[in-house]
Amino acid sequence: MTATELGAELTPGPASDWVRQAIDEQLAPPPDNVPGSDEAALQQALTCATVGGKQFRPHLVESVHRLLGGRRHDAVPPVAAALELLHTAFVVHDDVIDGDDTRRGRPSAPGTFRAHAQRAGASSEAADAYALAGAVLTGDLALAGAVRAVATAPAPPATVGRLLDLLDNALRISAAGELADVRFSMGLAEPSLADVLTMEEHKTAVYSFELPLQYGAVLADADDVVVTGLGRVGRQLGLAYQLLDDVQGVFGDPERTGKSDLGDLREGKRTPLVVHARTTSAWPVVRRHLGDPDLTAAGAAEVRRALEAGGSRAFVEDLAAGYVEAATTQTAELGLPELVAWVGDMSQTLTRGAA
Structure with a gap:
């Protein structure tokens, strides 16, 4: 494999259905939960942050499990989703650290919250503060979701x-x-x-x-x-x-x-x-x-x-x-x-x- 072949860009494609379903199941609020406007804003930002990218980490889990003859097929989706949520947390926090308002060709989490504040008429300083808070909290929720997905995976306690x-x-x-x-x-x-x-x-x-x-x-x-x-x-x-x-x-x-x-x-x-x-x-x-x-x-x-x-x-x-x-x-x-x-x-x- 030449350096040119190695460096050629992988074109992002849609996530596999099972990956998307596993992520959505982890993000779904309790059925009796009626979110307020702020919770709904964070939930929407978190969902949007998981869309796009190559989402190859779940496929690495599934492939190794399958090739090694694993039989915990029910545990693979939540554990795989946990890795994608972990990645989402790092990506969102990284955008805060780097001051990036764009991610994957569209507004990042901080960029989204900043735009909302600006449309509402907030000052530049207030919009910056809202962008920071919204993105940090979105990343925190993704990280908490990742830990929960692993902790509740259908596997023996020793494996978990x-x-x-x-x-x-x-x-x-x-x-x-x-x-x-x-x-x-x-x-x-x-x-x-x-x-x-x-x-x-x-x-x-x-x-x-x-x-x-x-x-x-x-x-x-x-x-x-x-x-x-x-x-x-x-x-x-x-x-x-x-x-x-x-x-x-x-x-x-x-x-x-x-x-x-x-x-x-x-x-x-x-x-x-x-x-x-x-x-x-x-x-x-x-x-x-x-x-x-x-x-x-x-x-x-x-x-x-x-x-x-x-x-x-x-x-x-x-x-x-x-x-x-x-x-x-x-x-x-x-x-x-x-x-x-x-x-x-x-x-x-x-x-x-x-x-």
Whole structure:
């Protein structure tokens, strides 16, 4: 697989019916509940936040469970929905942290609440406060829904406890990864490539790939060696996925990715693209524009040309391809031939674009 093939974007498609149904069941209020206007607004924002994206995490759970011969078919949908709700919580909170009013080509949770406040005639300051409150609370509800979905899954108590332990671990690591990302963007000290890769592993790979693969294995009653091994495979795939997401964040077409191609540069994010550029002739150009909140399309185009000329784009795409290869090798070492071909096929699809 070439870097170009690996970096090609995956076109989002509609979620599978069973995934959507599982999410809707988790979001449904009690039948006797009559929500007030504020509760209804939060409920609507939460439902909207779960729409779109590739929603591949549920399919990772289902695929591993099936390939390992699992029989807990009733437990797969709620556990899979929990992962999508966890992702929703992180996405909504991430939009708050980054100040993004657009997500997947439409208003994000903060953007939606801000627009509502503005239409009602609120001042700019009041609209900002409402956007912050609405989005934070929406993310909180998604996170609570994720925990509840796992805790009430139809599985033995020991299995549910194992799932909750993995969820707690992923939450802690992912939150720390998000904080590190913001810390690096302050520009107080330039992180090394190892620092940034660790941050991306923690922020994205752990909950988006490691956790779903492990959930499928736990539901299939796999032993600890397999669960731990699939965790390592997930981290490798997750790193490849995030590296290519970084590339798409600068070089991608917003019409296809659903997000701005200026955001990462304006926010001064220290992605592997930027860290590598620091060691090349591209750095003076990148440094001049990095972190400029008023970065123009022309300035961004200059940065892109510099990143390509200095070899940073090729470096990151090759690095991603290496992680995919490592994931395939580690799967083979687990002695599970039924998973080897699946990991190879899945990696060629899931690592082609942004989440």
